[in-house]
Amino acid sequence: MSDNAGSNTAHLETILGCHDHDPGKLLQILREIQEQYGHISPDAITRIASQLAIPRARAESVASFYSFLHIKPDGAYRVLFSDNITDRMLGSEELMRRMCQQLWVEPGKVSEDGLVSINTTSCTGMCDQGPAMLVNGRAITRLTHQRVQEIGHLIRNRTPLADWPADFFRVDDNIRRKGLLLDNKLAPGDALRAALTLGAANIVEAIKASGLRGRGGAGFPTGLKWEACRNAAGITKHVVCNADEGEPGTFKDRVLLTSYADLVFEGMTLAALAVGAQQGYLYLRGEYRYLLEPLQAILQRRRDKNLLGEKILGQPEFDFDIAIHLGAGAYICGEESALIESLEGKRGVPRNRPPFPVTHGYMQQPTALDNVETFCQAALAIQMGAEKYKAIGTTKSTGSKLISVSGDCPRPGIYEYPFGVSVRDVLQDCGAANTRAVQISGPSGICIAEGEFGRKLGFEDLPTAGAFMVFDDSRDMFEVARNFVHFFAHESCGFCTPCRVGTSMLKQTMDKIAAGHGTSHDLNEVENLDRVLQTSSHCGLGRTACNPVLHTLKHFRPAYENRLKSLDFEPAFDLDGALARARQMTGRDDTGAHLNTEET
Amino acid sequence: MNDITHRPKKLKIATTSLAGCFGCHMSFLDIDERILPLLDLIEFDRSPITDIKHCGPCDIGLIEGGICNAENVHVLREFRRNCKILISIGACAVTGGLPAQRNHLDLGSCLTEVYLTEPGLAHGHIPNDPELPLPLDKVHPLHEVVKIDYFIPGCPPSGDAIWKFLTDLIAGKTPELGHGLIKYD
Incomplete structure (x- = not known):
């Protein structure tokens, strides 16, 4: 990491050159500059903007949108504790407190010598082997007091990350129960050959017949999506794989990309054949940065085997390749249209839908965008045949x-x-x-x-x-809900007012209740907020942000009620304490200089 | 026996200005001659219009201005204790408004700047007479200190908006400020 951050023109030129000075690659360019220099300086932003011929404000707005990009100098070692409720349940808060003490740094601030900063980040997808952290973007799992202390020593001695014990970075698959996917015996190319035998048009029909539905949560029928994309007007089409696995508590895509990546790419390739796409993108969440090189190696191996590239498996009209795009810490980019915006090098703000990505996706061109697991399941469905696939699961949820x-x-x-x-x-x-x-x-x-x-x-x-x-x-289910509410307030993209303001108000209300200032009025306010968020938010983030509170209120209301003051209303702050500064400045301490907090 | 016919009973209304500029009260007076028919329906309790110093039990309380000092808190609590319906009127009451611009400054340095550093006040000191209410470290909107039932936004809300809101309330309707009565610029 250099002190003259971002001023190294030659390096900057190399990075820009690697991306063909394409403004659509802005996010990737910013990420690489960040990796190189530790932060993105104002000077670097100015240069990037002028080199890419885009307004400076656009470059800065993208640089300031993503959690993992920094426009101010940060510590040479940037430690981020994963802050999902599962990490907390494993003691992450205490570990972070100790580390801050050990390294003499306040949470969220850079140490005086610029050596280290310690903060929290949203779930890093290591919930089965937490508590977890990211150090300069690298995931470290299974934290204990001893491990955190060792990390503290390594940082104090300025040991380069590459020389840290490899075991720190070990990420286990922890596969406990296998089924048709995890137990598959497919060799690379098997499903693709089966697809080629079927023919492009029949792939869509087979997927429709299999009853396959999207595995990202919404459950849209994959066959219908691919059909719409195939029929959409336009010659240039895309396949995008959503590997921005940001939902706290989810880590299955990480395992698929670690040990079943060939199947993911196979699914993407046969999707390309089905819809007529020439280019594919894997949108990999920044937290899984460590998977980039292994995934690129697998892509290269597939190119060498003619499973990617030109004339795939000797088919004259079948050209398709896959590029990997790295995210930079934004939950909202798991929403498909925000993901596409991010893929285009912009802020991850959801688009208006319709039009849907199948007709107006990446670069406003038809795009088949699916979850990592969906592509795997599609490959399996094609390999085993729709009838056999449909027999697994339930009528409306096959496989x-x-x-x-x-x-x-x-x-x-x-x-x-x-x-x-x-x-x-x-x-x-x-x-x-x-x-x-x-x-x-x-x-x-x-x-x-x-x-x-x-x-x-x-x-x-x-x-x-x-x-x-x-x-x-x-x-304590109240604390569980409060953790989730903080998560939503942090991850709101800020585009629409109901969500930007509403999630913050919800967070304040939960904090007020946690501090013992809550009243039944506040519980009613949560229900009012929920109505506003559900009816007027731009996307699903705002519409679901109240769920944790509403669901826990339904099942665990006493966890809230125990914390309430039995009053109609209470301020969230200490009124008498709010006079302390004035008392100090005037030297007064008479009765008029105090506010009784009991009175309502 | 309950009588289903609507027999208008004179409602009691109290009004006050806390950390405000009385602009909302001036706007209230913009209902002009409509104040006469209004007086057939209501009676003023504590208000700058009556100069009554403390309010008794009321139906409706209208408060402009936010909360910037201890006295504001006392007055606000008196209104909350006495009014069945408490209305926050105008930008300062609803958001803290212009006085809240001091919220990003430390109160101590504000007082020092005004009473000690600024030229013109030779041997000045920060006023400490117990008669004076102490300022709070931050200015708050009303609903952060007591429960508020309704909000009328605007700086100030127009006379027409206030008229519509009050007449709706008096008629027992949930007040609605339709097109033209709320402005966003």
């Missing part, structure tokens, strides 16, 4: 689903089940005991309590993107 289990259970990890499995069965398999609640599909999903554990995972009952967070009877 299998990967569940990311974390929280209070002895065996967290990845479990694959046919759709229709009950929550109780999953709890039993992972060894959970005394379970109080399960958060299905992350903070934006559903919180269910005992009594409901007979419910089934699937689009008929409990739709899920895969997160399955278990809370036992030692957990």
Whole structure:
């Protein structure tokens, strides 16, 4: 890391050159400059803007949008503790406090000598092996007091990250239960050959017949999506894989990209054949930066085997390749249209829909955008045939689903089940005991309590993107909801007022209740806020931001009520304390210089 | 026996200005001659119009201005105790408004700047007479200190908006400020 950050013109030129001075690659350019210099200086922003011939404001607005890009100098070592509720349950807050003490730094600030900064970040997708952190973008798992202390020493001695013990960076798959996907015996190219035998048009029909639905959570029928994309006007089409796995508690895509990447790319390639696309993109979340080189190696291997590139498997008209685009810490980019904006090098702000990506996606061209797991399932469905595939799962939710289990259970990890499995069965398999609640599909999903554990995972009952967070009877469900509410307030993209302001108001209300100032009026206000957010937010983030509170209020109302003051209304701040500064300045301490907080 | 026919009972209304400029009260007076029919329906309790110093039990309380000192808190609490419906009127009451611009400054340095550093006040000191209310470290909108039932935005809200809001309330309707009565520029 150099001190004259960003002023090294030659380096900057190399990075810009690698990206053909293409403004569409702005985010990738900024990411690389950040990796090189530790931050993106005002000077660098000016140069990038002039070299790319875009307004400076646009370059800065992108640089300031993403959590992992910094426009001010940060510590030479940037430590980010994953702040999902599962990390907290494993003691991450105490670990962070100790590390701050050890390194003499306040959370969120850079140490005096510029050596280190320590802060929190949204879930890093290591919930089954937490608590986790990122150091200069590299994931470190299984933190203990001892490990954190060792990291503190390494930082103080300015040991380069490359020389840290490799075991720190070990990320386990923790596959606990295999099904048709995780147990597949496909060799690279198998599904693609089956697809070529079918012919492009029949792939769409086969996927439709298989009943395959998107695995990102929404469950849109994949066949219909591909058909719409295939029929959309235009010659240039794209396939995009959404690997921006940001929903707290979800980590199945990480495992697929670690150990089943060939199947993901195979699915993308046959999607390209089906819709007639020439270019594919894998949008990889910044937290999984460490997967970039292994994935690129797999892409190269596939090119060498003629499974990517020109005239794939000798087919004269079949040209397709895949590029990897790295995100930079923005949950909202998991929303498909925000992802496309980000892919185009812009801020990740959701678009108005319709038009949908199938007709107006990347570069306003037809785009088939699916989840990592969906592409895997599509490859399997083509290989085994629609009829056989359809026989697995339930009528409206065919095939299998990967569940990311974390929280209070002895065996967290990845479990694959046919759709229709009950929550109780999953709890039993992972060894959970005394379970109080399960958060299905992350903070934006559903919180269910005992009594409901007979419910089934699937689009008929409990739709899920895969997160399955278990809370036992030692957990305070109010604090769980408060953690999720903070998450939404942090991740709101800020584009629409209801969400930007509403998620912050919700956070303030939850903090007020946590501080013991809450009243029943505040609980009513949460319900009013929910109405505003649901009816007027621009995208799903705002529409689901109140869910954690509403669901926990439904099942665990006493956890809230215990904290309320039994008054109609209470200020969120200490009124008498608000006079302290004036008392100090005037030297007064008479009765008029105090405010009784009991009076209402 | 309950009588279903609507028999207008004179409602009691109290008004006051806290950390405000009385602009909302001036705007209230912009209802002009409509104040006469209004007086058939209401009676003023504590208000700059009556100069009554403390309010008794009321139906409606109208407060302009935010909360900047201890006395504001006392007055606001008196209104909340006595008014069935409490209305926050105007930008300062709703958001803190112009006085809240001091919120990003430290109160101590504000007082030092005004009473000690600024030329012209030789041997000045920061006033400490117990008669004077102490300023709060920050200016707050009303709803951060007590529960508020309705909000009328605007700087100031127009006389027509205030008229519509009050007549709706008096008629027992949920007040609605339609087209033209709320402006966003």
